[in-house]
Amino acid sequence: MFKAFLIKYGEIGIKGKNRYLFEDALVNQIRLALDRVKGEYEVSKSQGRIYIECLEEFDIDDVVEELKTVFGIVGICPVVHVEDKGMEQLTKDVIQYIDNVYKDKRKTFKVNARRARKNYPISSMEVNKELGGKLLEAFPDLSVDVHNPDIFLTIEIREKIYIYSKVIPGPGGMPVGTSGKAMLLLSGGIDSPVAGYMIAKRGVAIEGVYFHAPPYTSERAKEKVVELAKIVAKFSGPIRLHIIHFTNIQLSIYEKCPHDELTIIMRRYMMRIGEKIAKERGCLGLITGESIGQVASQTMQSLRATNEVCELPVYRPLIGFDKQEIVEISEKIGTYEVSIQPFEDCCTIFVAKHPVTKPNVNRIRHSEGKIREEMEELVEIALHTKEVLEIS
Ligand code: ATP
Ligand code: MG
Numbered sequence: 001m002f003k004a005f006l007i008k009y010g011e012i013g014i015k016g017k018n019r020y021l022f023e024d025a026l027v028n029q030i031r032l033a034l035d036r037v038k039g040e041y042e043v044s045k046s047q048g049r050i051y052i053e054c055l056e057e058f059d060i061d062d063v064v065e066e067l068k069t070v071f072g073i074v075g076i077c078p079v080v081h082v083e084d085k086g087m088e089q090l091t092k093d094v095i096q097y098i099d100n101v102y103k104d105k106r107k108t109f110k111v112n113a114r115r116a117r118k119n120y121p122i123s124s125m126e127v128n129k130e131l132g133g134k135l136l137e138a139f140p141d142l143s144v145d146v147h148n149p150d151i152f153l154t155i156e157i158r159e160k161i162y163i164y165s166k167v168i169p170g171p172g173g174m175p176v177g178t179s180g181k182a183m184l185l186l187s188g189g190i191d192s193p194v195a196g197y198m199i200a201k202r203g204v205a206i207e208g209v210y211f212h213a214p215p216y217t218s219e220r221a222k223e224k225v226v227e228l229a230k231i232v233a234k235f236s237g238p239i240r241l242h243i244i245h246f247t248n249i250q251l252s253i254y255e256k257c258p259h260d261e262l263t264i265i266m267r268r269y270m271m272r273i274g275e276k277i278a279k280e281r282g283c284l285g286l287i288t289g290e291s292i293g294q295v296a297s298q299t300m301q302s303l304r305a306t307n308e309v310c311e312l313p314v315y316r317p318l319i320g321f322d323k324q325e326i327v328e329i330s331e332k333i334g335t336y337e338v339s340i341q342p343f344e345d346c347c348t349i350f351v352a353k354h355p356v357t358k359p360n361v362n363r364i365r366h367s368e369g370k371i372r373e374e375m376e377e378l379v380e381i382a383l384h385t386k387e388v389l390e391i392s
Helices: 016-035 060-067 087-101 124-138 191-200 219-236 247-256 259-280 300-307 323-333 361-369 372-384
Strands: 004-009 041-046 049-054 073-082 108-115 151-157 161-164 181-185 205-212 239-245 387-391
Touching: 004 016, 004 060, 004 161, 016 041, 016 049, 016 060, 060 073, 073 087, 087 124, 087 151, 087 161, 108 124, 124 151, 181 191, 181 259, 191 205, 191 219, 191 323, 205 219, 205 259, 219 239, 219 323, 219 387, 239 372, 247 259, 247 372, 259 300, 259 361, 259 372, 300 361, 361 372
Parallel strands: 108 151, 181 205, 205 239
Antiparallel strands: 004 049, 004 073, 041 049, 073 161, 151 161, 239 387
């Protein structure tokens, strides 16, 4: 029955002169998403709207599932289109539409006719009245509510006539590729994939860096991170994932620095290395999954200490979220089940029994001073031996 979709988009409608850039990016992302489902589609812009025409057999659920991954889409409206054969036929078509789409007719409705084709002989108001009346006759259970109807039935008069009333929520945000690129510090946990998702939602393309510490962290832990990157990539587009071999750096910190400072110093090296790759790759910021107070390394003092080693901005989209709120997003985007698989993380292997919760930045700098030279070399080696995977 449905042969097309109308795509509603919010914020990108208000970008003034840049508007067409955003619309083009959205059209592009929609096309990429539709490449992943069977069928042939034509995506077009017209008068501040985006339409998808389905040219072949297609599975509506599959299409909607894919469109729900396209940032920038606020609503997905499945559309029925019919030939313009006059009011009498249109009335029949609209009655049939309501009959098919709403099994239970105990609902309120409002007809919203729009003439994109101004030469249509009947005014929008008249179309509303006429169709509203005929629907009430056909379905006595229906009633009219012009302010807050259950069914907001739009009749759009173009070359053909488009009928739609359902709006399936999209993910919102802005089309990927309209806001530059950032480097996500991606671990196997719950938080960092969600952090990547949230920044990508603002139109930012993403690369990732994962710190791997074989043999303390297994191949399976690495595969888990790759799996998470794949899920995030459904939304963000392809992710170039840099895998850094971190073992020697961690061992060296472990041997030469006070144990209560291990985590903070290790985190500082992650940020330094992340930033080096970020700059090399043209990223404009780093992204982490940190949230204030979640663990010892995420107190305000610890965040200050990890933050100071970077010159690029560090985006922490989860900073004010409770764990439960983060879990809810991870369930929604599909990373949760993967994140909770129990594989060791490089942070958990070298942790002290009692890590500092209020690190003193001067003391941390002093401890790092003792290993500076060998660390410079180890960082160079880590950068030279990194693996790169293209995740899509
Ligand atoms: P997550 O659920 O994201 O692992 P977490 O609560 O375990 O977060 P930490 O282990 O303190 O928190 O890490 C804080 C942030 O540092 C992570 O959100 C992530 O961005 C980054 N990070 C931690 N470990 C790694 C790693 N092995 N590789 C890449 N980034 C990491
Ligand atoms: Mg972690």
